[in-house]
Amino acid sequence: NAYLGAIDAANSVLNAYITVTPEMALEMAKASDARRASGQVGALEGIPLGIKDLFATKGVHTQACSHILDGFKPEYESTVTQNLWDDGAVMLGKLNMDEFAMGSSNETSHYGPVVNPWKAEGSNTQLVPGGSSGGSAAAVAAHLCAGATATDTGGSIRQPAAFTGTVGIKPTYGRCSRWGTVAFASSLDQAGPIARDVRDAAIMLKSMASVDRKDTTSVDLPIPDYEKALGQSVKGMKIGIPKEYRVEGMPEDIEALWQKGIAYLKDAGAEIVDISLPHTKYALPAYYIVAPAEASSNLARYDGVRYGLRVDGKDISDMYEKTRAAGFGTEVKRRIMIGTYVLSAGYYDAYYLQAQKVRTLIKRDFELCFHAGVDAILTPATPSSAFGIADEALAADPVAMYLNDIFTVTVNMAGLPGIAVPAGLDKKGLPLGLQLIGKPFDEETLFRTAHVIE
Numbered sequence: 131n132a133y134l135g136a137i138d139a140a141n142s143v144l145n146a147y148i149t150v151t152p153e154m155a156l157e158m159a160k161a162s163d164a165r166r167a168s169g170q171v172g173a174l175e176g177i178p179l180g181i182k183d184l185f186a187t188k189g190v191h192t193q194a195c196s197h198i199l200d201g202f203k204p205e206y207e208s209t210v211t212q213n214l215w216d217d218g219a220v221m222l223g224k225l226n227m228d229e230f231a232m233g234s235s236n237e238t239s240h241y242g243p244v245v246n247p248w249k250a251e252g253s254n255t256q257l258v259p260g261g262s263s264g265g266s267a268a269a270v271a272a273h274l275c276a277g278a279t280a281t282d283t284g285g286s287i288r289q290p291a292a293f294t295g296t297v298g299i300k301p302t303y304g305r306c307s308r309w310g311t312v313a314f315a316s317s318l319d320q321a322g323p324i325a326r327d328v329r330d331a332a333i334m335l336k337s338m339a340s341v342d343r344k345d346t347t348s349v350d351l352p353i354p355d356y357e358k359a360l361g362q363s364v365k366g367m368k369i370g371i372p373k374e375y376r377v378e379g380m381p382e383d384i385e386a387l388w389q390k391g392i393a394y395l396k397d398a399g400a401e402i403v404d405i406s407l408p409h410t411k412y413a414l415p416a417y418y419i420v421a422p423a424e425a426s427s428n429l430a431r432y433d434g435v436r437y438g439l440r441v442d443g444k445d446i447s448d449m450y451e452k453t454r455a456a457g458f459g460t461e462v463k464r465r466i467m468i469g470t471y472v473l474s475a476g477y478y479d480a481y482y483l484q485a486q487k488v489r490t491l492i493k494r495d496f497e498l499c500f501h502a503g504v505d506a507i508l509t510p511a512t513p514s515s516a517f518g519i520a521d522e523a524l525a526a527d528p529v530a531m532y533l534n535d536i537f538t539v540t541v542n543m544a545g546l547p548g549i550a551v552p553a554g555l556d557k558k559g560l561p562l563g564l565q566l567i568g569k570p571f572d573e574e575t576l577f578r579t580a581h582v583i584e
């Protein structure tokens with residue numbers, strides 16, 4: 131009830147939720163009370179969560195914040211959300227996001243932008259919460275839920291977490307089942323939590339993760355009790371600092387934050403080593419070939435027949451065309467066009483195949499460092515703090531918006547886990563985050579190290 135009241139009071143301004151499910155929430159809470167009374171207490175018993183609109187929730191609107199999925203109510207529940215309910219969690223509603231998770235500011239949503247609860251000191255300008263999981267990050271930061279699910283294809287958990295002073299972890303590819311999560315780029319998409327602190331994120335991830343025969347890319351490995359990793363010392367741990375992340379024009383505040391993070395870990399007994407990830411500069415261009423290519427294929431299913439919106443036409447092709455023209459937003463159309471172009475017969479080798487080769491090189495860079503004894507890598511999470519809604523320069527230049535992902539996409543390309551942890555404020559009083567990158571399936575080290583920084 132307290133959370134529902136908070137949503138009622140703040141959502142008209144923040145626009146973090148696009149669907150609130152009060153009756154369902156109270157019913158789930160009642161069932162949770164009954165379980166508690168009979169001594170059955172799940173790991174998330176009675177904890178009220180917000181769910182990104184990308185996760186299928188049975189009988190509840192699931193629209194990926196796209197017009198083309200208008201009115202779609204799945205007949206099934208995603209594996210990740212089912213895992214949370216099985217552990218006793220309660221659903222408050224569905225959270226705003228960039229359309230089909232394409233964006234870095236939550237401004238491509240069909241339901242309008244999300245407002246970041248943070249403002250720069252002495253300013254009334256409304257800021258973006260980052261994207262694509264902008265609703266998740268804003269809702270957690272503003273206490274409109276105790277934690278939220280999110281997804282990360284190129285940074286969509288970590289960048290919004292950094293922009294809102296929350297903790298977000300993208301686990302290793304395969305840690306969480308993708309079944310029932312609306313697909314954007316299937317070889318990069320991973321679910322993860324956004325939470326108020328590292329402990330909450332650790333508890334949530336343990337519940338969300340599972341091997342699932344409905345997603346053959348989910349991995350059958352033990353899921354450790356991540357909470358146990360907290361409080362363990364980082365003494366003797368080797369933390370890599372990649373020189374390629376010192377990008378041109380990086381704001382002083384970000385550089386200072388990075389140095390502060392290095393100093394913290396050094397004080398805590400970690401050994402700091404300089405490393406090189408030489409293919410970093412190709413990650414962003416390669417990502418913006420691979421992700422749209424997969425998206426163009428995944429989004430072919432929205433044909434006006436199977437899901438959501440249909441705009442009638444004179445024949446079936448005309449209906450397809452009209453439905454897709456009306457149903458997809460500008461950014462989604464741009465991705466579909468880039469994707470079909472790079473996959474087309476004449477350009478496949480030059481773009482898509484080349485990007486896949488670059489992806490292997492990026493992965494190899496990381497493998498070499500870990501092989502040489504590095505336990506985790508520390509970088510800034512984003513190249514800036516939160517920017518203004520409807521920023522003119524960014525609206526005019528999609529590539530400038532894509533640059534937001536410069537520190538995060540390498541992790542998805544390599545399939546590695548990455549966590550964003552709040553590490554201070556910039557001169558404007560806005561939160562900044564640091565990112566820790568780990569070895570495959572070594573989320574424990576990330577939680578343990580992030581806990582020292584937070």
Ligand code: GLN
Nearest residue numbers: 231232233283284285286
């Ligand atoms: N901003 C990136 C994109 O638009 C990443 C999105 C994401 O991680 N879902 O592709």
